[in-house]
Amino acid sequence: GENVEQHPSTLSVQEGDSAVIKCTYSDSASNYFPWYKQELGKGPQLIIDIRSNVGEKKDQRIAVTLNKTAKHFSLHITETQPEDSAVYFCAASGRAPGGYNKLIFGAGTRLAVHP
Amino acid sequence: NAGVTQTPKFQVLKTGQSMTLQCAQDMNHNSMYWYRQDPGMGLRLIYYSASEGTTDKGEVPNGYNVSRLNKREFSLRLESAAPSQTSVYFCASTARSEYMNTEAFFGQGTRLTVV
Numbered sequence: 292g293e294n295v296e297q298h299p300s301t302l303s304v305q306e307g308d309s310a311v312i313k314c315t316y317s318d319s320a321s322n323y324f325p326w327y328k329q330e331l332g333k334g335p336q337l338i339i340d341i342r343s344n345v346g347e348k349k350d351q352r353i354a355v356t357l358n359k360t361a362k363h364f365s366l367h368i369t370e371t372q373p374e375d376s377a378v379y380f381c382a383a384s385g386r387a388p389g390g391y392n393k394l395i396f397g398a399g400t401r402l403a404v405h406p
Numbered sequence: 407n408a409g410v411t412q413t414p415k416f417q418v419l420k421t422g423q424s425m426t427l428q429c430a431q432d433m434n435h436n437s438m439y440w441y442r443q444d445p446g447m448g449l450r451l452i453y454y455s456a457s458e459g460t461t462d463k464g465e466v467p468n469g470y471n472v473s474r475l476n477k478r479e480f481s482l483r484l485e486s487a488a489p490s491q492t493s494v495y496f497c498a499s500t501a502r503s504e505y506m507n508t509e510a511f512f513g514q515g516t517r518l519t520v521v
Binding site: 322334394395 | 441446448457496502514
């Protein structure tokens with residue numbers, strides 16, 4: 292079945308360093324790749340997404356890259372700050388009939404940014 | 407704008423008891439979803455409702471039932487709770503689009519413990 296693998300499971304960086312989280316997906320029909328940030332005690336919140344017709348997308352300190360051939364996509368956070376500390380999830384979704392969005396999630400990465 | 411609201415936030419059940427988790431969204435979204443989140447496993451889809459009047463099984467539907475009461479509300483029922491259903495449950499919703507996947511908005515979660 293469809294599967295999304297995410298690495299690493301934990302990541303510890305110093306404030307100001309960059310952080311990179313990588314995901315691979317199995318379903319070649321996937322065409323939508325969102326990244327969610329989950330803070331303690333809260334629900335996941337979308338921080339950036341990319342579609343299969345785009346190779347890279349940036350939003351201030353965060354960027355996502357997509358390699359469709361390798362079925363691989365990554366999240367890059369530059370100039371990390373303590374408030375970036377959270378659990379990050381990647382996800383993949385194909386275009387389902389009926390207009391809904393059937394997301395398959397990775398297992399998550401716990402990012403800790405130390406002052 | 408409340409977004410997606412889940413009740414209750416916390417619940418402890420005894421094995422064999424039943425309960426219903428409630429979810430409501432005020433964004434006029436067509437599709438709604440129930441996920442469970444377990445350590446090291448990301449979020450897994452239990453059931454979804456592509457539109458009012460329809461429901462379908464996700465990855466892990468066994469032991470659960472759902473009801474799409476109206477466009478706003480989507481409930482998840484555990485008929486006979488088991489310790490394996492101890493988890494954090496998230497409800498989510500998405501707007502309908504014929505052309506592209508849209509952002510999933512999540513509730514705050516319900517932390518359920520079955521003893």
